Amino acid sequence: MQFPRARLAAAAAGAVVIGASGLLFASQAQAQTDIVHIGAVQGSIEDGDTDFASPLAGQTVFVQGVVTQETLDPSGAKGFFLQEKADATDGDPNSSDGIFVFNNQFATLRTLAGSPAREELGANWTVNVGDEIVLRGVVGSYFGNIQFSGGSAYVYDLVDTGLDPLAEVGPVEIDPPDNAKASTEYMRRHLGMQMTVPADSVVTAGRDVFSSGGEVWAMRGDAEAAQQDGYAARSYRDAHPLDTVEGAFDDGNGYLFVIGDLGLRATEGTTDTIIAPAKTYDVITEAATGGVYLSFAKYAVEVSEDLVLAGGLEPAENEPVEAAGRGEASVASYNIENLYDTRDNPNSGCDFAGNAGCTDPEDPEGNVSPPFDYVPGTYDEYEAQLVRQAAQIIEDLHSPAILMTQEGEAQDVCSVNPEWTKRSDLGQDRLVCDLVNTGDANTGGDGAPDSIQELALVIAESGGPTYKAAGDLDSADTRGIMTGFLYRPELAGLAHVKPRDPVFGDSPEIDYPTEGDEINADVQNPKALNAALPQEVVDRCTNSGVYACNGFDVYSRAAQAAKFYLKDKHGRSTGEIYLINNHFSSSPNTRVLHRTEQANYLAAISAAILDDDRKAKILAGGDLNVFPRPDDPFAEGQVIAGDWTGPSDQLAGLYEDSGLCPLYDVMVEDHPQAAYSYTYMGQTQTLDQMWASPRLLREIESAATAHINADYPADAWDFGEEPAYGRYGVSDHDPSVVVFDIK
Helix, strand or coil, X not given: CCCCCHHHHHCCCCCCEECCCCCEECCCCHHHCCECCHHHHHCCCCCCCCCCCCCCCCXXXXXXXXXEEEEECCCCCEEEEEECCHHHCCCCCCCCCEEEEECCCCCEEEECCCCHHHHHHCCEEECCCCCEEEEEEECEEECCEEEXXXXXXXXXXXXXXXXXXXXXXXXXXXXXXXXXHHHHHHHHCCCCCEEEECCCEEECCCCEEECCXXXXXXXXXXXXXXXXXXXXXXXXXXXXCCCCCCXXXXXXXXXXXXXXXXXXXXXXXXXXXXXXXXCCCXXXXXXXXXXXEEECCEEEEEECCCCCEECCCCHHHCCCCCCCCCCEEEEEEEEEEEECCCCCCCCCCCCCCCCCCECCCCCHHHCECCCCCCCCCCHHHHHHHHHHHHHHHHHCCCCCCEEEEEEEECCCCEEECCCCCCCCCCHHHHEEECCCCCHXXXXXXXXXXXXXXXXHHHHHHCCCCCCEEECCHHHCCCCCEEXXXXXXXXXXXXXXXXXXXXXCCCCCCCCCCCCECHHHHCCCCCEEECEECCHXXXXXXXXXXXXXXXXXXXXXXXXXXXXXXXXXXXXXXXXXXXXXXXXXXXXXXXXXXXXXXXXXXXXXXXXXXHHHCCCCCEEEEEECCCCCCCCCCCCCCCEEEXXXXXXXXXXXHHHHHCCCEEHHHHHHHHCHHHCCCEEECCEEECCEEEEECHHHHCCEEEEEECCCCCCCCCCCHHHCCCCCCCXXXXXXXXXXXXXXXXX
C-alpha cells in the first residue's frame, strides 16, 4: 500500500527515484527509506498464539503514523503513541496498527541526519499530538510491550501537522471476549492503538494505586455480569456460584479490562495526577479514550481524560455485619495492612526511612532492602490510618469483643503515656518510648505491640470502648509484621494457662513430622507456634515459583494462638474460646508447597486442642492467602510443576485433619453476593477466612464480611490525594465478623 507523502513528493528538485515500497523520493539516499507497516512490527496474532514477540525484534525499521497521544508516568518519563491512519493500515485485523514510543525525560525526538526532518526542523522534533511522522527506530520490547525507544529512534520526516488524531485513526470501542486467553489475544492485537471505553461501563473493583500510577478495572455495561441483580452485578472468580462464564476454570473473566492514567497525567502536565477514585459499582458516564499499553502483564487503556463517574450501589451496604445482641459475643479478623508507626524502632533495620534493611539467613526470601514502601511518609498519614480503622471497628464491626489482627508492626518499645485519657489529645505522645536501647536493655515496652496498642487508644478517643492489645512478637516475619489481638476487658479476658497445656504449655502436643521451634516451649498466652519444615519439603524448596519457601520453618509469620474467657453482662465467665490467628505466605499460585505445610500445621494446632477437649470452641482465622474449596489457582489436570498437577488443594489439611468447618461455606450459602474478602484483577476472591470447631459452629448466629475496603479506592497519599470515602478503603482486605451465642 502506498503511504501519503505530500512533503517528500513536493521536495523533488532533482531526479525522482522510486523506492522499494513504491513511494516517491527526491534522491537515491531517500529511496533507501522502505517504510513498513506498524502491523508488521507488531506481528499478526493468530488464535492460539502464545508467542507475542515482534517478528522484527531488534531490526531497524521505518514506520509512518499519526501521534495520537502523549504519556507521562509519575517518575517524569514521557512517551507517545503512534498509529497509522485508518485508510493506510495493512488491513490485517490480527495485527495492531499502533505502537508506543518511550522517550524517557524528553519532550523532543532527534531528527535523522540527512533527512527531510533534519533539513526542515533542525536537530530535534518536538512531540506534538496531531503530527504525522516517519520514524526510524529499533524494534524493542519492554516486559512484552512492543515499542520504540527515544535513544534509538529518529524522526525521518514530518509529513503533516494539525491533524485530529482520533478522526484519522478511528479508535476501536473495547469489547473483549469472555475467555481470558482470547481476551489477551484481543488486547495484543490492539497494543499501541487508540481504544475507547464506552459510556455505561461499570467499575468492578476499587481503584488500585501503585508507584506507577492508578488503575481501574471495569466491564462494559452490556456484559452479562453487569446485568445481574443488585450486588451480584460484578465479576466473581469462576468457582463462585455467581460467576457468569459457566464451564470455565479460572478463565480470568476476559470481559474485564483495565483503565490507566499515563495519558491523563500527560494531559494535566503533572506527575502527581492520578485517575479518579472509583469504587465498585460506579458507572462511567462518558466515553474515555486512550492508547493500549502493556505493563505488569496487564493491557490497560491509558485514557487522556479523567473518568466521569456516577455512584452506584454502596459496597458497605452489601450484607453488613450484625452487632452482637444480648447473650451474644462477636470475634473479628482484620488484615490492617501494614500498620506501622513513624517511630524508628531500635530493634529493627527496616521500619524507618534511612534504615539499612533487614536480613535473616533462615529466611533469605524475606530479606528487606530500602526503600520501605509500607512505612507511612508522615505521622499525619499514620494517624489518619488509625482514625479510619478505629471508625470502622466502631461503626462497621460494632466493636467486637475480640479482634484478631494481621499486619501490625512487631514493635514493643513503647507504653501508654500516664497522662493519656480519651480526651487528652496527645497525638504521637499517646505512647512514651525508648527509641535508643535495644533488646533486653530497652525500657519502653509493656508487652503490648505498639501499633495495635495505639489503635486501641484511638478507638477509645473516637468514642468506642476500651480495648487492650496483646501479642507475641515471635509471630513476626523478617520485615516486622505480626498477628495480634485486641480485646474488650469488660467482655473478654486472657485465660491463665498451665505448663501442661497441650498448646500453651512447655511441651505442646502438636502432631507434626518435625519438632517445634524453641519458642514453642514458652508457657504464655497468646503464644506463637512454629516448627521446622520436613526435610522432604526443604529438599524441594526453591527461590521462586510454586516450590518457593520463605525460609525453612513452616511459617515466616508464625501462627499465634490465644485462649480467652468470655463474660456476660455481669462480668461472669461464660466459657472459653481458642483463637488461632494466621497470616500465610502470599500469592496463591506461588509458594504452593510452603503454604500447604502452613495449612497442615494449623490443622495440627487445632487437632491438639480438640484431642484434649472435643467440645472446645475454636475459631481459626486470618489471611490465608489462598482460596477455599472448590476454588483453586490450578485447574484439575493443569500442570503445577513436573508431574504435579492441579488442583493444588493447599488447604486440604484444614478440610481433612483440623476438625474445623469453613465458615466461607456458610457465607456463600446464606449471602453469595457478599461471600468474598478481596479484589484482584477486577474480580472478587476470598483470602481471609474463618474456621470453627463443631461446638462453636452450633452456636454461631451470623458470619459476614464487612465490605468496607476492597471495593473502595486505595489511598493515594503519594499523589497528594485525601481519602475519597472517609473511613472506607483504609486497607486492601475486608474484615470478617462472627457472632455467636454465649448464653
